[in-house]
Amino acid sequence: MIGKVAITGLGYTEFSAGSPGTSFRELTYEAAAKAYNEVGIEPKDIDTFVCTSEDFCEGYSISDEYCNDQLGAVLKPVQTIPGDAIHSLAVGTMLVLTGQFDIVAVQALSKLSNMKTIPNMVNFAFDPILNRPLDEHYSYVSGLAMNRFLHDGKATREQCARVVVKNRANALQNPVAAYAADLTLDNVLDSEPVSEPVRLLDLAQVADGAIVFVICSEQTARSLTDNPIWVKGVGWSTDSPSLESRDWGNAVSTRLAGDMAYKMAGIKYPAREIDLAEVTDEVSFKELEYIEALRLFEPGRAGLALEDGRTTRGGDLPVNVSGGDLGVGHLFEAAGAQKLMEIVLQLRGTAGSRQIANAHTGLAQAWRGEPTTSAAVAILSNK
Amino acid sequence: MELGKFKLGGTQLKQSDIDRGKVLTLAQTPDLEYAWDDGVAIGRYLEELKNGKIIARKCNKCGRIMIPPRMFCELCWRATDEWVYCKDTGTVNTYSLCHVNWDASRIPEGEPLHLPALIHIDGASPGMGILHVLGEVDPDRIKIGMKVKAVWKKPGEREGSITDIMHFKPLRAARKKSKKKKSGGR
Ligand SMILES: [Zn+2]
Numbered sequence: 001m002i003g004k005v006a007i008t009g010l011g012y013t014e015f016s017a018g019s020p021g022t023s024f025r026e027l028t029y030e031a032a033a034k035a036y037n038e039v040g041i042e043p044k045d046i047d048t049f050v051c052t053s054e055d056f057c058e059g060y061s062i063s064d065e066y067c068n069d070q071l072g073a074v075l076k077p078v079q080t081i082p083g084d085a086i087h088s089l090a091v092g093t094m095l096v097l098t099g100q101f102d103i104v105a106v107q108a109l110s111k112l113s114n115m116k117t118i119p120n121m122v123n124f125a126f127d128p129i130l131n132r133p134l135d136e137h138y139s140y141v142s143g144l145a146m147n148r149f150l151h152d153g154k155a156t157r158e159q160c161a162r163v164v165v166k167n168r169a170n171a172l173q174n175p176v177a178a179y180a181a182d183l184t185l186d187n188v189l190d191s192e193p194v195s196e197p198v199r200l201l202d203l204a205q206v207a208d209g210a211i212v213f214v215i216c217s218e219q220t221a222r223s224l225t226d227n228p229i230w231v232k233g234v235g236w237s238t239d240s241p242s243l244e245s246r247d248w249g250n251a252v253s254t255r256l257a258g259d260m261a262y263k264m265a266g267i268k269y270p271a272r273e274i275d276l277a278e279v280t281d282e283v284s285f286k287e288l289e290y291i292e293a294l295r296l297f298e299p300g301r302a303g304l305a306l307e308d309g310r311t312t313r314g315g316d317l318p319v320n321v322s323g324g325d326l327g328v329g330h331l332f333e334a335a336g337a338q339k340l341m342e343i344v345l346q347l348r349g350t351a352g353s354r355q356i357a358n359a360h361t362g363l364a365q366a367w368r369g370e371p372t373t374s375a376a377v378a379i380l381s382n383k
Numbered sequence: 384m385e386l387g388k389f390k391l392g393g394t395q396l397k398q399s400d401i402d403r404g405k406v407l408t409l410a411q412t413p414d415l416e417y418a419w420d421d422g423v424a425i426g427r428y429l430e431e432l433k434n435g436k437i438i439a440r441k442c443n444k445c446g447r448i449m450i451p452p453r454m455f456c457e458l459c460w461r462a463t464d465e466w467v468y469c470k471d472t473g474t475v476n477t478y479s480l481c482h483v484n485w486d487a488s489r490i491p492e493g494e495p496l497h498l499p500a501l502i503h504i505d506g507a508s509p510g511m512g513i514l515h516v517l518g519e520v521d522p523d524r525i526k527i528g529m530k531v532k533a534v535w536k537k538p539g540e541r542e543g544s545i546t547d548i549m550h551f552k553p554l555r556a557a558r559k560k561s562k563k564k565k566s567g568g569r
Pocket residue numbers: 442443444445446447456457458459460
Protein backbone atom coordinates (compact mmCIF):
# COMPACT_ATOMS: atom_id res chain seq x y z
CA MET A 1 0.00 0.00 0.00
CA ILE A 2 1.32 3.43 -0.94
CA GLY A 3 1.62 5.37 2.31
CA LYS A 4 0.31 3.92 5.52
CA VAL A 5 -3.06 4.33 7.13
CA ALA A 6 -3.74 3.54 10.78
CA ILE A 7 -6.71 3.07 13.07
CA THR A 8 -5.86 5.28 16.03
CA GLY A 9 -9.08 5.95 17.90
CA LEU A 10 -11.78 3.44 18.79
CA GLY A 11 -15.03 4.05 20.63
CA TYR A 12 -17.96 1.70 21.17
CA THR A 13 -21.07 1.15 23.21
CA GLU A 14 -22.07 -2.13 24.71
CA PHE A 15 -24.08 -4.42 22.45
CA SER A 16 -27.52 -5.39 23.67
CA ALA A 17 -30.76 -6.92 22.51
CA GLY A 18 -32.38 -3.51 22.91
CA SER A 19 -31.38 -0.01 23.94
CA PRO A 20 -34.59 1.59 25.19
CA GLY A 21 -34.13 5.08 26.56
CA THR A 22 -31.25 5.84 24.20
CA SER A 23 -31.80 7.29 20.76
CA PHE A 24 -29.68 6.28 17.78
CA ARG A 25 -28.05 9.72 18.01
CA GLU A 26 -27.15 9.26 21.66
CA LEU A 27 -25.71 5.79 20.94
CA THR A 28 -23.44 7.10 18.19
CA TYR A 29 -22.48 10.16 20.27
CA GLU A 30 -21.23 7.87 23.04
CA ALA A 31 -19.08 5.84 20.63
CA ALA A 32 -17.78 8.95 18.84
CA ALA A 33 -16.93 10.80 22.06
CA LYS A 34 -14.94 7.79 23.29
CA ALA A 35 -13.12 7.41 19.96
CA TYR A 36 -12.15 11.08 19.74
CA ASN A 37 -11.17 11.26 23.41
CA GLU A 38 -8.85 8.29 23.01
CA VAL A 39 -6.65 10.28 20.67
CA GLY A 40 -7.38 13.72 22.10
CA ILE A 41 -9.07 15.16 19.06
CA GLU A 42 -12.26 17.11 18.48
CA PRO A 43 -14.52 17.12 15.43
CA LYS A 44 -12.81 20.29 14.19
CA ASP A 45 -9.63 18.22 13.74
CA ILE A 46 -11.41 15.65 11.56
CA ASP A 47 -11.24 16.27 7.83
CA THR A 48 -14.04 14.02 6.66
CA PHE A 49 -16.53 11.45 7.94
CA VAL A 50 -17.68 8.11 6.54
CA CYS A 51 -20.94 6.73 7.94
CA THR A 52 -22.56 3.36 7.41
CA SER A 53 -26.31 3.07 7.14
CA GLU A 54 -29.08 1.32 5.32
CA ASP A 55 -32.39 3.15 5.02
CA PHE A 56 -34.61 0.16 5.68
CA CYS A 57 -32.66 -0.71 8.83
CA GLU A 58 -32.89 2.82 10.20
CA GLY A 59 -36.47 3.49 9.13
CA TYR A 60 -35.57 6.74 7.37
CA SER A 61 -35.34 7.24 3.64
CA ILE A 62 -32.02 8.99 3.01
CA SER A 63 -30.92 7.99 6.51
CA ASP A 64 -27.45 9.34 5.72
CA GLU A 65 -28.80 12.84 6.28
CA TYR A 66 -29.28 11.93 9.94
CA CYS A 67 -25.70 10.80 10.59
CA ASN A 68 -23.81 14.00 11.21
CA ASP A 69 -24.95 15.80 14.41
CA GLN A 70 -23.89 12.99 16.70
CA LEU A 71 -20.46 12.72 15.04
CA GLY A 72 -19.71 16.44 15.22
CA ALA A 73 -19.91 16.47 11.44
CA VAL A 74 -22.29 19.39 10.94
CA LEU A 75 -21.24 21.43 7.89
CA LYS A 76 -18.34 19.06 7.24
CA PRO A 77 -17.65 16.71 4.31
CA VAL A 78 -19.67 13.57 5.08
CA GLN A 79 -20.60 10.55 3.02
CA THR A 80 -22.52 7.39 3.80
CA ILE A 81 -21.88 3.86 2.64
CA PRO A 82 -24.97 1.65 2.33
CA GLY A 83 -22.87 -1.46 2.81
CA ASP A 84 -20.94 -3.12 5.58
CA ALA A 85 -18.74 -1.05 7.90
CA ILE A 86 -15.67 -2.73 6.39
CA HIS A 87 -16.67 -1.13 3.08
CA SER A 88 -16.69 2.16 5.02
CA LEU A 89 -13.22 1.47 6.40
CA ALA A 90 -12.05 0.79 2.83
CA VAL A 91 -13.47 4.14 1.71
CA GLY A 92 -11.96 5.96 4.69
CA THR A 93 -8.58 4.35 3.95
CA MET A 94 -8.74 5.50 0.33
CA LEU A 95 -9.64 9.02 1.44
CA VAL A 96 -6.50 9.17 3.59
CA LEU A 97 -4.43 7.73 0.73
CA THR A 98 -5.50 10.56 -1.57
CA GLY A 99 -3.45 12.86 0.64
CA GLN A 100 -6.35 15.29 0.83
CA PHE A 101 -7.71 14.07 4.18
CA ASP A 102 -5.46 13.49 7.15
CA ILE A 103 -7.95 12.41 9.80
CA VAL A 104 -11.13 10.50 8.97
CA ALA A 105 -13.89 9.23 11.28
CA VAL A 106 -15.66 6.00 10.29
CA GLN A 107 -19.00 5.26 11.97
CA ALA A 108 -21.33 2.27 12.19
CA LEU A 109 -24.54 1.77 14.11
CA SER A 110 -27.14 -0.90 14.68
CA LYS A 111 -30.48 0.10 16.18
CA LEU A 112 -32.25 -2.94 14.80
CA SER A 113 -34.32 -3.40 17.97
CA ASN A 114 -36.39 -0.54 16.59
CA MET A 115 -37.20 -2.48 13.41
CA LYS A 116 -40.25 -4.54 14.32
CA THR A 117 -40.80 -6.49 11.11
CA ILE A 118 -37.32 -7.73 10.21
CA PRO A 119 -38.54 -10.75 8.19
CA ASN A 120 -40.59 -8.40 6.01
CA MET A 121 -37.68 -6.01 5.64
CA VAL A 122 -35.28 -8.77 4.60
CA ASN A 123 -37.90 -10.26 2.29
CA PHE A 124 -37.95 -6.86 0.60
CA ALA A 125 -34.30 -7.42 -0.33
CA PHE A 126 -35.29 -10.35 -2.57
CA ASP A 127 -36.13 -10.11 -6.25
CA PRO A 128 -39.74 -8.86 -6.32
CA ILE A 129 -40.79 -10.82 -9.38
CA LEU A 130 -38.91 -14.09 -9.07
CA ASN A 131 -38.43 -14.70 -5.36
CA ARG A 132 -40.75 -12.65 -3.15
CA PRO A 133 -44.00 -14.23 -4.34
CA LEU A 134 -42.88 -17.50 -2.70
CA ASP A 135 -43.52 -15.85 0.69
CA GLU A 136 -40.85 -17.69 2.63
CA HIS A 137 -39.04 -16.61 5.78
CA TYR A 138 -35.64 -15.40 4.60
CA SER A 139 -33.78 -18.04 6.62
CA TYR A 140 -34.64 -20.52 3.89
CA VAL A 141 -31.69 -19.15 1.92
CA SER A 142 -29.43 -20.11 4.81
CA GLY A 143 -31.11 -23.52 4.82
CA LEU A 144 -30.38 -23.98 1.12
CA ALA A 145 -26.79 -22.83 1.53
CA MET A 146 -26.15 -24.96 4.61
CA ASN A 147 -27.62 -28.09 3.03
CA ARG A 148 -25.41 -27.71 -0.02
CA PHE A 149 -22.41 -27.00 2.22
CA LEU A 150 -23.04 -30.18 4.22
CA HIS A 151 -23.80 -32.23 1.10
CA ASP A 152 -20.50 -31.18 -0.44
CA GLY A 153 -18.75 -32.60 2.60
CA LYS A 154 -17.32 -29.26 3.73
CA ALA A 155 -18.17 -30.00 7.37
CA THR A 156 -20.50 -32.10 9.51
CA ARG A 157 -23.71 -30.95 11.18
CA GLU A 158 -22.06 -31.39 14.57
CA GLN A 159 -19.12 -29.23 13.55
CA CYS A 160 -21.54 -26.42 12.62
CA ALA A 161 -23.18 -26.74 16.04
CA ARG A 162 -19.74 -26.61 17.61
CA VAL A 163 -19.24 -23.13 16.10
CA VAL A 164 -22.23 -21.94 18.14
CA VAL A 165 -20.95 -23.52 21.35
CA LYS A 166 -17.48 -22.00 20.85
CA ASN A 167 -18.59 -18.50 19.93
CA ARG A 168 -21.25 -18.05 22.56
CA ALA A 169 -18.78 -19.32 25.16
CA ASN A 170 -16.17 -16.87 23.81
CA ALA A 171 -18.66 -14.10 24.43
CA LEU A 172 -18.57 -14.94 28.16
CA GLN A 173 -15.18 -13.19 28.19
CA ASN A 174 -16.48 -10.17 26.28
CA PRO A 175 -18.10 -7.66 28.64
CA VAL A 176 -19.98 -5.90 25.82
CA ALA A 177 -21.43 -9.03 24.15
CA ALA A 178 -25.19 -9.47 24.20
CA TYR A 179 -25.58 -13.23 23.83
CA ALA A 180 -22.89 -14.94 25.90
CA ALA A 181 -23.95 -18.45 26.90
CA ASP A 182 -22.59 -21.74 28.07
CA LEU A 183 -24.23 -24.19 25.66
CA THR A 184 -23.77 -27.85 24.81
CA LEU A 185 -23.75 -29.39 21.34
CA ASP A 186 -27.10 -30.98 22.11
CA ASN A 187 -28.61 -27.60 23.04
CA VAL A 188 -27.84 -26.48 19.50
CA LEU A 189 -28.70 -29.71 17.69
CA ASP A 190 -31.99 -30.07 19.58
CA SER A 191 -33.02 -26.43 19.29
CA GLU A 192 -36.17 -25.58 17.36
CA PRO A 193 -35.88 -26.28 13.63
CA VAL A 194 -36.20 -23.09 11.57
CA SER A 195 -35.27 -23.75 7.94
CA GLU A 196 -33.60 -27.10 8.22
CA PRO A 197 -30.83 -27.91 8.51
CA VAL A 198 -30.72 -24.45 10.17
CA ARG A 199 -32.01 -24.53 13.74
CA LEU A 200 -32.80 -21.66 16.06
CA LEU A 201 -29.43 -21.62 17.83
CA ASP A 202 -27.57 -21.68 14.51
CA LEU A 203 -28.82 -18.14 13.93
CA ALA A 204 -27.35 -14.97 15.40
CA GLN A 205 -29.83 -12.70 17.17
CA VAL A 206 -30.20 -8.99 16.54
CA ALA A 207 -28.37 -6.48 18.73
CA ASP A 208 -27.99 -2.70 19.03
CA GLY A 209 -24.70 -0.84 19.33
CA ALA A 210 -22.48 1.86 17.84
CA ILE A 211 -18.79 1.86 16.90
CA VAL A 212 -16.61 4.74 15.71
CA PHE A 213 -13.03 4.61 14.45
CA VAL A 214 -10.54 7.41 13.88
CA ILE A 215 -8.18 6.61 11.03
CA CYS A 216 -5.33 8.75 9.79
CA SER A 217 -2.10 9.06 7.87
CA GLU A 218 1.11 7.52 9.20
CA GLN A 219 2.64 10.79 10.37
CA THR A 220 -0.47 11.91 12.21
CA ALA A 221 -1.04 8.42 13.63
CA ARG A 222 2.36 8.48 15.27
CA SER A 223 1.65 11.87 16.82
CA LEU A 224 -1.74 10.81 18.18
CA THR A 225 -0.99 7.39 19.64
CA ASP A 226 1.72 4.97 20.72
CA ASN A 227 -0.20 1.95 19.44
CA PRO A 228 -1.48 2.62 15.91
CA ILE A 229 -3.11 -0.37 14.23
CA TRP A 230 -2.20 -0.34 10.56
CA VAL A 231 -4.67 -1.04 7.79
CA LYS A 232 -2.52 -3.31 5.65
CA GLY A 233 -5.08 -4.33 3.10
CA VAL A 234 -8.75 -4.07 2.21
CA GLY A 235 -10.81 -6.00 -0.30
CA TRP A 236 -14.43 -6.38 -1.26
CA SER A 237 -16.47 -8.30 -3.79
CA THR A 238 -20.06 -9.07 -4.74
CA ASP A 239 -21.38 -12.09 -6.64
CA SER A 240 -24.45 -12.08 -8.87
CA PRO A 241 -27.59 -11.36 -6.85
CA SER A 242 -29.35 -14.22 -8.60
CA LEU A 243 -30.41 -16.88 -6.11
CA GLU A 244 -31.05 -19.14 -9.06
CA SER A 245 -27.52 -19.20 -10.39
CA ARG A 246 -25.08 -18.34 -7.63
CA ASP A 247 -22.41 -20.79 -6.51
CA TRP A 248 -24.12 -22.34 -3.47
CA GLY A 249 -21.27 -24.44 -2.26
CA ASN A 250 -18.57 -21.79 -2.30
CA ALA A 251 -18.21 -18.31 -0.79
CA VAL A 252 -16.68 -16.91 -3.96
CA SER A 253 -17.04 -13.23 -3.09
CA THR A 254 -15.32 -13.74 0.27
CA ARG A 255 -12.53 -15.65 -1.49
CA LEU A 256 -12.01 -12.75 -3.92
CA ALA A 257 -12.32 -10.04 -1.25
CA GLY A 258 -9.75 -11.91 0.83
CA ASP A 259 -7.35 -12.34 -2.08
CA MET A 260 -7.63 -8.62 -2.87
CA ALA A 261 -6.83 -7.70 0.74
CA TYR A 262 -3.96 -10.24 0.96
CA LYS A 263 -2.42 -8.90 -2.23
CA MET A 264 -2.54 -5.34 -0.92
CA ALA A 265 -1.10 -6.46 2.41
CA GLY A 266 1.63 -8.53 0.77
CA ILE A 267 0.39 -11.72 2.42
CA LYS A 268 1.36 -14.89 0.55
CA TYR A 269 0.53 -17.60 3.08
CA PRO A 270 -2.60 -16.50 4.97
CA ALA A 271 -2.75 -19.60 7.17
CA ARG A 272 0.71 -18.84 8.50
CA GLU A 273 0.63 -15.05 8.46
CA ILE A 274 -2.79 -14.36 10.02
CA ASP A 275 -2.78 -14.66 13.83
CA LEU A 276 -6.52 -14.36 14.40
CA ALA A 277 -9.70 -13.79 12.42
CA GLU A 278 -13.15 -12.39 13.04
CA VAL A 279 -15.58 -13.56 10.36
CA THR A 280 -19.32 -13.64 9.82
CA ASP A 281 -21.06 -16.39 11.78
CA GLU A 282 -24.54 -14.99 11.36
CA VAL A 283 -25.47 -18.60 10.59
CA SER A 284 -23.22 -21.17 12.31
CA PHE A 285 -21.80 -22.87 9.20
CA LYS A 286 -20.77 -19.55 7.64
CA GLU A 287 -17.76 -19.34 9.95
CA LEU A 288 -16.41 -22.63 8.59
CA GLU A 289 -17.26 -21.67 5.01
CA TYR A 290 -15.52 -18.30 5.30
CA ILE A 291 -12.32 -19.35 7.03
CA GLU A 292 -11.90 -21.90 4.24
CA ALA A 293 -12.71 -19.33 1.54
CA LEU A 294 -10.14 -17.03 3.14
CA ARG A 295 -7.50 -19.78 2.74
CA LEU A 296 -6.96 -19.98 6.49
CA PHE A 297 -7.60 -23.74 6.34
CA GLU A 298 -7.43 -26.30 3.57
CA PRO A 299 -10.70 -27.15 1.80
CA GLY A 300 -12.78 -29.43 4.01
CA ARG A 301 -10.47 -28.95 7.02
CA ALA A 302 -12.15 -26.03 8.81
CA GLY A 303 -14.51 -28.27 10.77
CA LEU A 304 -11.68 -30.56 11.79
CA ALA A 305 -9.58 -27.58 12.84
CA LEU A 306 -12.46 -26.51 15.05
CA GLU A 307 -12.72 -29.99 16.58
CA ASP A 308 -9.00 -29.96 17.23
CA GLY A 309 -9.35 -26.65 19.08
CA ARG A 310 -7.22 -24.75 16.58
CA THR A 311 -9.81 -21.97 16.22
CA THR A 312 -10.57 -21.62 19.93
CA ARG A 313 -9.06 -18.83 22.01
CA GLY A 314 -6.05 -20.97 22.88
CA GLY A 315 -5.62 -22.38 19.37
CA ASP A 316 -3.05 -21.45 16.73
CA LEU A 317 -5.58 -19.46 14.68
CA PRO A 318 -8.40 -18.24 16.94
CA VAL A 319 -11.62 -17.34 15.12
CA ASN A 320 -14.29 -15.07 16.57
CA VAL A 321 -12.70 -14.64 19.98
CA SER A 322 -15.11 -11.75 20.54
CA GLY A 323 -18.06 -14.15 20.35
CA GLY A 324 -18.86 -13.28 16.74
CA ASP A 325 -22.34 -12.47 15.53
CA LEU A 326 -23.63 -15.44 17.51
CA GLY A 327 -22.21 -14.24 20.81
CA VAL A 328 -22.03 -10.45 20.41
CA GLY A 329 -25.17 -10.06 18.33
CA HIS A 330 -26.19 -9.58 14.72
CA LEU A 331 -25.48 -5.94 13.94
CA PHE A 332 -26.48 -5.79 10.27
CA GLU A 333 -24.43 -3.06 8.52
CA ALA A 334 -22.35 -2.52 11.67
CA ALA A 335 -21.29 -6.19 11.79
CA GLY A 336 -17.91 -5.56 10.18
CA ALA A 337 -17.18 -2.72 12.61
CA GLN A 338 -17.52 -5.08 15.57
CA LYS A 339 -15.09 -7.48 13.85
CA LEU A 340 -12.59 -4.68 13.16
CA MET A 341 -13.02 -3.50 16.75
CA GLU A 342 -12.09 -6.91 18.14
CA ILE A 343 -8.99 -7.12 15.94
CA VAL A 344 -7.94 -3.61 17.05
CA LEU A 345 -8.37 -4.50 20.75
CA GLN A 346 -6.44 -7.75 20.31
CA LEU A 347 -3.59 -6.14 18.36
CA ARG A 348 -3.35 -3.37 20.94
CA GLY A 349 -3.15 -6.00 23.66
CA THR A 350 -6.17 -4.55 25.47
CA ALA A 351 -8.66 -7.39 25.01
CA GLY A 352 -8.72 -8.24 28.72
CA SER A 353 -9.47 -11.81 29.72
CA ARG A 354 -9.83 -12.91 26.10
CA GLN A 355 -6.45 -11.50 25.01
CA ILE A 356 -4.55 -13.65 22.48
CA ALA A 357 -0.82 -13.83 23.10
CA ASN A 358 1.55 -12.57 20.41
CA ALA A 359 -1.07 -11.39 17.96
CA HIS A 360 0.41 -9.16 15.27
CA THR A 361 -1.78 -9.54 12.21
CA GLY A 362 -5.55 -10.01 12.23
CA LEU A 363 -8.25 -10.39 9.64
CA ALA A 364 -11.80 -9.03 9.75
CA GLN A 365 -14.38 -10.27 7.26
CA ALA A 366 -18.06 -9.42 6.99
CA TRP A 367 -20.84 -10.60 4.77
CA ARG A 368 -23.89 -8.35 4.34
CA GLY A 369 -26.33 -11.10 5.28
CA GLU A 370 -29.16 -12.83 3.48
CA PRO A 371 -29.85 -12.67 0.62
CA THR A 372 -26.70 -10.76 -0.38
CA THR A 373 -23.41 -12.03 -1.74
CA SER A 374 -21.37 -8.99 -0.68
CA ALA A 375 -18.29 -9.53 1.39
CA ALA A 376 -15.55 -7.22 2.64
CA VAL A 377 -12.21 -8.01 4.25
CA ALA A 378 -9.59 -5.96 6.08
CA ILE A 379 -6.14 -6.98 7.24
CA LEU A 380 -4.87 -5.10 10.28
CA SER A 381 -1.46 -5.23 11.92
CA ASN A 382 0.35 -3.68 14.88
CA LYS A 383 3.68 -3.75 13.04
CA MET B 384 -51.83 16.88 -16.23
CA GLU B 385 -53.84 18.14 -19.14
CA LEU B 386 -51.84 16.41 -21.85
CA GLY B 387 -54.87 16.28 -24.15
CA LYS B 388 -54.18 19.73 -25.48
CA PHE B 389 -50.73 18.72 -26.77
CA LYS B 390 -50.16 16.59 -29.85
CA LEU B 391 -48.08 13.63 -28.69
CA GLY B 392 -46.11 11.15 -30.80
CA GLY B 393 -46.16 7.36 -30.46
CA THR B 394 -48.83 5.15 -28.92
CA GLN B 395 -50.10 6.31 -25.58
CA LEU B 396 -50.19 3.87 -22.68
CA LYS B 397 -53.50 4.23 -20.85
CA GLN B 398 -54.39 3.39 -17.28
CA SER B 399 -56.96 0.97 -18.69
CA ASP B 400 -54.17 -0.96 -20.44
CA ILE B 401 -52.51 -1.49 -17.08
CA ASP B 402 -55.81 -2.29 -15.33
CA ARG B 403 -56.65 -4.93 -17.95
CA GLY B 404 -53.27 -6.61 -17.55
CA LYS B 405 -51.97 -5.65 -21.01
CA VAL B 406 -48.81 -4.41 -19.30
CA LEU B 407 -47.25 -7.01 -17.03
CA THR B 408 -46.44 -5.64 -13.59
CA LEU B 409 -46.30 -7.07 -10.12
CA ALA B 410 -47.49 -4.92 -7.23
CA GLN B 411 -46.42 -5.35 -3.62
CA THR B 412 -46.77 -3.21 -0.52
CA PRO B 413 -44.00 -3.36 2.06
CA ASP B 414 -45.09 -4.12 5.60
CA LEU B 415 -42.45 -2.30 7.62
CA GLU B 416 -42.98 -1.33 11.25
CA TYR B 417 -40.61 0.68 13.40
CA ALA B 418 -40.70 1.81 17.01
CA TRP B 419 -37.95 4.40 17.41
CA ASP B 420 -36.41 4.94 20.84
CA ASP B 421 -36.87 8.63 21.68
CA GLY B 422 -33.79 8.73 23.84
CA VAL B 423 -33.05 10.98 26.81
CA ALA B 424 -33.46 14.39 25.17
CA ILE B 425 -36.48 13.84 22.96
CA GLY B 426 -38.06 11.57 25.58
CA ARG B 427 -38.07 14.45 28.10
CA TYR B 428 -39.26 16.89 25.42
CA LEU B 429 -42.30 14.72 24.67
CA GLU B 430 -42.98 14.13 28.36
CA GLU B 431 -43.08 17.90 28.91
CA LEU B 432 -45.37 18.42 25.92
CA LYS B 433 -47.75 16.07 27.69
CA ASN B 434 -47.54 18.45 30.66
CA GLY B 435 -48.34 21.36 28.36
CA LYS B 436 -44.79 22.73 28.49
CA ILE B 437 -41.98 23.28 26.02
CA ILE B 438 -38.54 22.36 27.34
CA ALA B 439 -35.13 23.09 25.85
CA ARG B 440 -31.60 22.01 26.64
CA LYS B 441 -28.84 24.55 27.20
CA CYS B 442 -25.18 24.34 26.21
CA ASN B 443 -23.17 26.47 28.63
CA LYS B 444 -20.29 26.78 26.18
CA CYS B 445 -22.02 28.41 23.23
CA GLY B 446 -24.95 29.49 25.40
CA ARG B 447 -27.53 28.12 22.99
CA ILE B 448 -30.90 27.11 24.41
CA MET B 449 -31.92 24.38 22.01
CA ILE B 450 -35.26 23.07 20.77
CA PRO B 451 -35.68 20.26 20.06
CA PRO B 452 -33.45 19.47 23.02
CA ARG B 453 -30.35 17.33 22.61
CA MET B 454 -27.98 15.74 25.10
CA PHE B 455 -24.95 16.94 23.17
CA CYS B 456 -24.23 20.22 21.42
CA GLU B 457 -23.57 19.36 17.79
CA LEU B 458 -21.53 22.54 17.30
CA CYS B 459 -19.40 22.55 20.48
CA TRP B 460 -19.19 18.74 20.56
CA ARG B 461 -19.80 18.39 24.26
CA ALA B 462 -22.57 17.21 26.55
CA THR B 463 -25.24 19.85 27.12
CA ASP B 464 -25.70 21.18 30.65
CA GLU B 465 -29.20 21.99 31.78
CA TRP B 466 -32.93 21.88 31.11
CA VAL B 467 -34.64 25.22 30.47
CA TYR B 468 -38.37 25.79 30.09
CA CYS B 469 -39.45 28.05 27.25
CA LYS B 470 -42.69 29.89 26.63
CA ASP B 471 -45.39 28.48 24.40
CA THR B 472 -45.37 31.62 22.30
CA GLY B 473 -43.15 32.48 19.38
CA THR B 474 -42.67 34.12 16.02
CA VAL B 475 -43.36 32.80 12.53
CA ASN B 476 -40.00 32.41 10.77
CA THR B 477 -41.49 31.08 7.55
CA TYR B 478 -44.64 29.30 6.37
CA SER B 479 -46.35 27.82 3.34
CA LEU B 480 -49.93 27.64 2.10
CA CYS B 481 -50.39 24.00 1.07
CA HIS B 482 -53.13 23.10 -1.41
CA VAL B 483 -52.16 19.43 -1.38
CA ASN B 484 -52.28 16.68 1.22
CA TRP B 485 -49.19 14.66 2.15
CA ASP B 486 -49.92 12.15 -0.63
CA ALA B 487 -50.21 14.94 -3.25
CA SER B 488 -54.00 14.66 -3.45
CA ARG B 489 -55.53 18.12 -3.82
CA ILE B 490 -57.51 19.76 -1.05
CA PRO B 491 -61.01 20.34 -2.42
CA GLU B 492 -61.94 23.94 -3.20
CA GLY B 493 -63.31 25.63 -0.09
CA GLU B 494 -61.72 23.20 2.37
CA PRO B 495 -59.09 24.55 4.79
CA LEU B 496 -55.52 24.63 3.50
CA HIS B 497 -52.61 23.09 5.39
CA LEU B 498 -50.52 25.83 6.96
CA PRO B 499 -47.12 24.43 8.01
CA ALA B 500 -44.89 26.98 9.68
CA LEU B 501 -41.53 27.20 11.43
CA ILE B 502 -42.05 28.94 14.73
CA HIS B 503 -39.22 30.46 16.74
CA ILE B 504 -40.03 29.78 20.36
CA ASP B 505 -39.72 32.57 22.92
CA GLY B 506 -36.95 31.76 25.35
CA ALA B 507 -35.01 29.55 22.94
CA SER B 508 -31.97 30.80 21.04
CA PRO B 509 -32.40 32.47 17.65
CA GLY B 510 -32.97 29.84 14.98
CA MET B 511 -34.44 27.34 17.44
CA GLY B 512 -38.06 26.42 17.21
CA ILE B 513 -40.85 24.06 16.40
CA LEU B 514 -42.04 22.91 13.02
CA HIS B 515 -45.80 22.92 13.32
CA VAL B 516 -49.00 24.19 11.70
CA LEU B 517 -50.92 27.43 12.04
CA GLY B 518 -54.61 27.55 12.82
CA GLU B 519 -57.44 29.94 13.64
CA VAL B 520 -55.94 32.29 11.10
CA ASP B 521 -56.89 33.77 7.76
CA PRO B 522 -54.21 32.38 5.38
CA ASP B 523 -54.09 35.68 3.52
CA ARG B 524 -53.13 37.49 6.69
CA ILE B 525 -50.23 35.29 7.80
CA LYS B 526 -47.01 37.26 7.93
CA ILE B 527 -43.43 36.29 8.61
CA GLY B 528 -42.60 37.77 12.00
CA MET B 529 -46.15 37.31 13.27
CA LYS B 530 -46.47 36.49 16.99
CA VAL B 531 -48.21 33.19 17.70
CA LYS B 532 -49.18 31.02 20.67
CA ALA B 533 -49.60 27.25 21.06
CA VAL B 534 -53.13 25.87 21.27
CA TRP B 535 -52.90 22.71 23.38
CA LYS B 536 -55.07 19.65 23.51
CA LYS B 537 -56.88 19.12 26.81
CA PRO B 538 -54.57 17.57 29.47
CA GLY B 539 -56.33 14.19 29.35
CA GLU B 540 -55.99 13.99 25.59
CA ARG B 541 -52.24 14.64 25.43
CA GLU B 542 -50.07 11.63 24.78
CA GLY B 543 -46.49 12.91 24.71
CA SER B 544 -46.41 13.86 21.06
CA ILE B 545 -45.69 16.91 18.96
CA THR B 546 -49.43 16.86 18.17
CA ASP B 547 -50.24 17.59 21.83
CA ILE B 548 -50.08 21.12 20.43
CA MET B 549 -52.96 21.27 17.95
CA HIS B 550 -51.61 24.34 16.19
CA PHE B 551 -50.23 27.81 16.78
CA LYS B 552 -52.66 30.70 16.51
CA PRO B 553 -51.97 34.41 16.12
CA LEU B 554 -51.66 36.29 19.40
CA ARG B 555 -53.76 39.13 18.02
CA ALA B 556 -54.95 40.77 14.76
CA ALA B 557 -54.87 38.39 11.76
CA ARG B 558 -57.23 36.10 13.68
CA LYS B 559 -59.95 34.57 11.65
CA LYS B 560 -63.11 36.60 12.20
CA SER B 561 -65.61 35.07 9.82
CA LYS B 562 -65.76 31.93 7.72
CA LYS B 563 -64.04 32.72 4.45
CA LYS B 564 -63.70 30.68 1.30
CA LYS B 565 -60.09 29.75 1.97
CA SER B 566 -59.92 29.46 5.71
CA GLY B 567 -56.90 27.95 7.40
CA GLY B 568 -56.44 25.46 10.16
CA ARG B 569 -57.96 22.09 10.77
ZN1 LIG C 1 -22.63 24.52 22.34
